Amino acid sequence: MIPDKMYITCRSFLKEIVSLLTWSILAACTVGPGTVVTCARAGSEQGLNLIWALIFATVVAYTLQEGSARLTISSGRSLGQCLRLKYENTYRIYNVAIVCWVVSIAVFIGNTMYECNNWAGGMSAIYALPSAENTDALRISCCIGYGLVVYVLLYWDKTDWLSVGLGIILMAMVALFLIVVSKLGMDGGRFAWGLIPNMPPGSANLILSLVGTTSIGFNLFLGSSIAEGKELAASQRGIAFSVFSAFIVSVLIMIVGDGVTSDEDGNFTIENLAGLIRETVGEVGLWIFSLGFIAAALSSMLTVPLGAALTVDSMFTMKKSTEASTGVTNLGVKGDQLEMDAPKPLDQELNKGSTSQIVQQEANQALPRWIYQGIMIAIVVIAVGVISADFPTEDVIQIAQVFNGCLLPFFxxxxxxxxxxxxxxxxSPQKWWSNIFLVLAVTITLFLALNVFIQNVFGKFIPNESIKFGIAGGLAPTIMIILCLTTTLGKDILRSFKGRSVTYEVNDA
Incomplete structure (x- = not known):
């Protein structure tokens, strides 16, 4: 009996490890070259003052990703499919709701910019190698080489096995930066001060970049796809592991960045970060950093176009069903892994007085394979072209992070x-306390996005920082109030407080 118990225990333990590492693909998406550059830049320019932004972004990331997984597990449908069903009776283009087109286009643009960020970071990792220089030949050949590797792996659909490998890479990065931090030392008082929310002058873009690189909007759709067919408790542990691992890496990178000196113009550069690592842990550490940076870039290069294609696929692929049943609610969860049975229209009448019977007439509407692959290829080709043209690395990365940070409240x-x-x-109805936190998180991300928009667009006309904060702070809750009044969200949130159903038309939104 003992060997059997040990076998069961070991099997359960290994299953849990594999589950955690499977979810680490979200951390691999998060801890890419953009995270390394953004967190190190924040540490170099603002010291440890923005630790609070990482904590906030991490809490938001877990809340949103857990909600996305819970939605998928409870409904049997991905987030993209739920959006399509929710708005299936609104204005449509090619039988797909306009809101799905908007989300798909936003994901494509955001992921394309994020992929450019990955390529920029990947090239910075190459330049960090000993004796490597930024020449046209090296830059163009390496960009094309990255592109070929990514395309081959995506085309052969060999990305499933990457989850475990990406988890190992993430742990290696934790170890590397932990060693550097232990040798550099850390001021506990400054770290504690950084836990208090504050916005130093000129930090608006950096704060939104930190939020955008830690709580990635399209991860909601990618995580939703991962959650299909899984248990909620295991998914929650996996998401917590992924988010916490990414947070630890980000904090370590920021602490290391705090020790990086700026160049002559006062700007942060990857070369200065690499130089600090070489001075701290030697040539071996520089190789580990460069190779780990390349691996992180490559992992994000793979997951970003894949995530974009999966998101668009979930919006445009649906297996519709029509039911005639007795005493069977159309709100039940059905379906398999990737294509779920859509519920019958809410205005369809149930046949009363007969035995339970379900008659299904299914019609598959699938996104053509060439479009699915074309999305991935287009994202990769654009990234190769942009970085081959030698656009400034730090600017490309920050623009991508800010743009994705602005998309986060929308998703x-x-x-x-x-x-x-x-x-x-x-x-599994949404709890009132979960709604409070979600609304608060969305409002704060709206404030950050609006603040950056006002700073960059109207900054010359409104020089006073307090006025800018006041405008953004007033607009964010106003938008949320309008959203609650013009859609069913307000009634839904009230229902979660009252604990009872509120009758309404589902398609009012």
Whole structure:
């Protein structure tokens, strides 16, 4: 009996490890070259003052990704499919709701910019290698080489096995930066001060970049795809592991960046970061950093176009069904792994007085394979072209992070609407406290995005920082109030407080 118990225990332990590492693909998406550059830059320019931004972004990332996984597990549908079903009776283009087109286009643009960020970081990793210089021949050949590797792996669909490898790479990066931090030392008082929210002058873009690189909007759709067919408790542990690992790496990188000196113009550069690592741990450390940086870039290069294609696929692929049943609610969860049975229209009448019977007429509507692959190829080709043209690395990375940070509240609102829809969450209604935190998180991300927009667009006309903060702070809750009043979200949130159903038309939104 003992050997059997040990076998079961070991098997359960290994299953848990594999589950955690499977979810680490989200951390691999998060801890790419953009995270390394953004966190190191924040440490170099602002010291440890922005630790709080990483904590906030991490909490938001877990809340949103856990909500996305819970939505998928409870409804049996991915976030993209839920959005399509929620708005299937609104204005459509080619039988797909306009909101799905908007989300798909936003994901494509955001992921394309994020892929440019990955390529820029990947080239910076090459330049950090001993004796490597930024020449046209090296830059163009390496960009094309990266592109070929990514395309081959995506075309052969050999990305499943990457999850475990990406988890190992993540742990290696933790070890490397932990060693550097232990040798550099850390001021505990300055670290504690950085836990208090503050916005030093000129830090608006950096703060939103930190939020954008830690809580990535398209990870909601990627995580939703990963959650299909999994248990909620295991998914929650996996998401917590992924998010916490990314947070630890980000904090370590920021602490290391605090020791990086700026160049003559007062700007942060990857070369200065590499120089600090070489001085601290020697030539071996520089090789480990460069190779780990390349691996992180390559992992993100793979997951970003894949995530974009999966997101668009979830919006445009649906297996519709029509039911005639007795005493069977159309809100039940059905379906398999990737294509779920859509619920019958809410206005379809149930046949009363007969035995339970379900008659299904299914029609598959799938995204053509060439479009699916074309999305991935287009993202990769654009990234290769942009970085081959030698655009400034740090600028490319920050623009990508800021843009994705601005998209985050939009994706979070989409998730919030679906989580409060009885059509999907009838078996596991959204709790009132979860709604409070989600609304608060969305409002704060809206404030950060609006603040950056005002700073960059109207900064010359409104020089006073307090006025800019006041405008952004007033607009963010106003937008949320308008959203609650013009959609079913307000009624849904009230229902979560009252603990009872509120009758309404699902398609009011």
């Amino acid at each position: 979070a609102i989409c998730l919030l609407l679906c989580l409060n829809d009885q059509q999907f969450m009838d078996k």
